[in-house]
Each structure stands twice: as C-alpha cells, then as structure tokens.
Amino acid sequence: MRMDIRRMLVLVEVSRTGSLTAAAESLSYTVSAVSQQIGQLEDEAGQPLIERRPRGVTLTEAGRAVVRHAEKIERIVSAAHEELRDLAGLNTGTLRLGTVPTVTESFLPAAISAFRAHHPGVDLRIHSAQLSGLEHLLESREIELAITWDRERPADGPGKSLTSELIFRDPSVLLVPSSHRLAARSSVRMEELRHEPWIIRTSPNVLALLNAACEAAGFEPIVTFEARSYQEAQAMVAVGMGIALVPRLSLYSLRDDIRVLTAVSPRPPSRRIVLAHRRGERLSPAGSAMRKLLIETGRAWAPA
Template identity: 75%
Template sequence: MAMDIRRMLVLVEVARAGSLTDAAARLNYTVSAVSQQIGQLEDEAGQPLVERRPRGVTLTESGQAVVRHAEQIERAVQAAHEELGEISGLRRGTLRLGTIPTVTESFLAGAIAAFRERHPQVDLRVHSAARSDIGHLLASREIDLAITWTREEEESSGAAGARTELIRRDPSVLLVPAGHPLTGRRSVRMEELRHEPWIIRTSSNVLALLQDACEAAGFSPVVSFEARSYQEAQAMVAVGMGIALVPQLSLYSLREDITVVTAISPRPPARRIVLARRRGERLSPAGTAMGTILLETGRAWKAEQG
C-alpha cells in the first residue's frame, strides 16, 4: 500500500517536536488526531515507525527512513511554492510568443520594449511565422501566445482550436506605380480595376482576400506576379508589373516610387489582427501581462498611424 504524503509530513513534525503533544500544537491538530495519523501511516508502512515513551516519542529505523524521504518531499514542495511565487510575480519564467511578419515590422517592437522594461527577468522568445503556421505552433505548444489574423467573416469562430481577441482591424490599401493614372486619386472603386494586372504575396489566404473583393465587383483578378514578401510586392509594383492590394500594416517601410490609394469603395477588404491562445486553457502570468501590452500597443499604434 502506498503511503499518504500528508501523513508522512505529520511524522516529520513529530520527529522535530519529539512528542505527539508538541507536534499537535505545531500543526494545530488534537493529540488524538496526530496519533491517528501516525497509526494509519504505520498500517500503510506495515511496520512501526515510532516508539512511545514516558517522555515523548522516538523514531524507529523505519520511521527515520520515512522521515528522510518525507523531508525531501517537503523541500520539493517548498521549492515549487517559491518558484510559482517568482513566476506569478514575473520574477522568472519563459514566454514563447508567435507573430506574423507584418506585426513584427509594425507595433511588435514597441510591445517587446514595454514588456522587457516592466518584466526584465522573464525570458521572452519570439517566433515569426506565416498565418498558416501559427495555429500549428499553438496546437503543438511550441508557442504560448500568438498574434495572427483572421478574415472578417471568421469573426465568430476565430482560429481553429484557439480563442481570439481583436487587437485592431487592418484595412487593405492599393499600391500603384508612380505615374499610374490612379496616382493622385482620392478614392477608387474596385470595379475600375478589372483590367489591371495584380501582384500578390504568395499565400492562399491573401489570395482569397483579393478574390473576394474582385468577385464582389464582378470580375476575377489576373495575377502577374506572386511575391514572397510585401517588400518584394512593392518592388514589383514600382517597376510596373502590376498593382497590389496590401494590408495597411505592411506599409511600415514604404518605397518612394509607389503611390498608396487608401480609399477603396465601397469598403476595402480587411484583416482582423487578433491575439490568439489555446482554447480552454489559462495563460501564465507572463502571457497575461504580454497580452495586455499587445492590446494596448496595437491599438495605440493604430491611432498614431491613422
């Protein structure tokens, strides 16, 4: 029969006190309750653990062995309490954050700086990945928290297996080369773009946003170039390969030889930038703190950038 850890720790107090009466006082038990605990522990051990004497008790050889192991357990429990206290107080711990590149290039730097200033002893690790990989990283527990995006029609469901909270709406803008007929226009309607060649970033999710916007305007887009990044897309727009519909967050580093048309009628397609975590699980104190900072920083960046 396995021995009950709580009863083993009672035996430790008896050994330290030297009597059942003094141990009971330390534990805030009655003497009979301590005696009963020791008796039950002896039943579990199958041998006597204490010798009762006129002036207190002493441990048998078996009792001494149990106390040695119980003290190891006691030290482990105390260490666990101390470590949990340090983690909850953000004096230690590790936080693994996943992010998409457009967030890395925009407001994430401010969030990281704020987190490190407030919680310098937390080991923060950041993994940048495509939207399609973020869900896998969360599910496999390679990251604890993520910034990703969903399409607006996914608002109710969010990312599969994840609980999401909106940070900001990220509307798309139109990039055209310098000298293009749309340069200087205050607004443009999607149906005016039916004959334009398109440059997209290589991603089925990004392509779906463009296709939905074009189909709503009554045409299918003709893609002339698939870029591996939004910076590459800007370069191809600049040399006249086509026009591009890109998220506003991707304009953090904007080339001088392209023009941005921000007013797309009737409403530009947009992404929802969200904070994602595993559904049904509680975040660590570090994760909670970073989540708050990301929400604050992302929303403030939106206000500053217009």
C-alpha cells in the same frame, strides 16, 4: 506498502519537536489527531515508527527511514511552491509567442520592449511564421500565444481547438507607381481597376482577400507577379509590374516611388488582427501579461 504523504509529514514534525503535544501545537492539530495520524501511518508501514517515553517520543529505525524520505518530499514540495511563486510573480519562466511578419515589423517591438522592461526574468521566445504555420505551432503547443489575422467573413472559421480575440481591424489600401494615371488621386473606385495587372504576396489567404474585393466590383483580377514579402510587392509596383492591394499594417516602410490610395465602392476588405491561443486553456502568468500588452500596444498603433 503505500503511505500517505501528509501523515509522513506529520511524523517529520513529531521528529523535530520531540513530542506529540509539541507537534500538535506546531501543526494547529489536537494531540489526539496527531496520535491518530501516526497510528494510521504505522498501520500503513506495518511496524512501529515511534517509541513513547515519559518525556516525549523517539523514532524507531523504521521511523527514522520514513522521516528521511519524507524530508526529501518536503524539500521538493517547498521548491515547487517557490518556483510557482516566481512564475506567478513573473520573475522566471519562458513565454513562446508566434507572430506574422507585418506585426513583427510594426507594433510588436514596442510590446516586447515594454514586456522586458517589466519582466526581465522571463525568457521570451518569438516565432515568425505565416498563417497556417502559426496555427500548427499553437496546436502542437510549441507556442502559447499567436498574433495573427483572419478575414472579416472567413469562409472557414478558426480551428475548434483555437480561440481568437480581436486587437484591431487592418484595412486594405491600394499601391500604385508614382507615374500611374491614378497616382495624383487620394481614392479610387474598385470598378476603375478592372483592366489593371495585379501584384500579390504569395499566400492563398491574401489572394482570397483580393478575389473578394474584385468579385464585389464585378471582375476577376489578373495577377502578374506573386511576391514573397510586401517589400518585394512594393518594389514590383514601383517598376510598373502592376498595382497591389495590401494591408495598411504592411506600410511600416514605404518607398518614395509609389503612392497609397484608398479603394472605395465597394469597400475594400480589411483583415482582423487577432490574438489566438488554445481554446479552454488558462494562460500562464507571463502569457496573461503579454496578452494585455499586445492588445494595448496594438490598439494604440491602429489609428496610425
């Protein structure tokens, strides 16, 4: 036996109003339509659900059983609508966001503060990871959005299941110790760095950026130290272990004993700071609000 939920809810209204006429008026139906709905529900139930009286109707025992269960369904549907209204109004819910460390340490705190000020009821969860880790978190649905980066001309495009939106371009700059022969200059040609030792942050993607810049200048870099963070790379530059080509976004905390130069001829690589999410999926209301804030905050930060 299978009963139509909409017809069950019509029976609930008949029970509340006590007549087919009053139920029809409440539901904006005709009396004939209400009578037809009840008749079809009785066919589905296989037994009478109402008894027609001169002054209205009463429920049979079977009718009272149907109404009792239909009222539970009505409460569940009402609760679902209320929760959806809260989610749409950003009064509740959870947003899971992924980020790379350089974003976490630069413009992300401003975006988080603005989001919490406007939507304090939303539970915000942040996951910091490297590039490949963020892609995995997105594809496994552990996060809804990720602020990440990719190369200007990536050898491999983003995964087919993901899509990205440009926030801003983050140029690379050259770090040298304050005692370096080039420290007094504001810019340097990449060709002049042919015999320099290099420090990089441990990452295949970061190494690919450096290799591309050096290859364009006609040489292969000699890497003497692989750092686990850009702060560690700065420390090794300061003591003369080598020079480093780093994203400008990583200079949120710059040491006093190193200098920042612009690398030119050929132009050094820049990376694209992007907002990524699963392709073809609509963002939640919280995700849409955070997307707007991240783009606004990131683009405001970019000139600095």
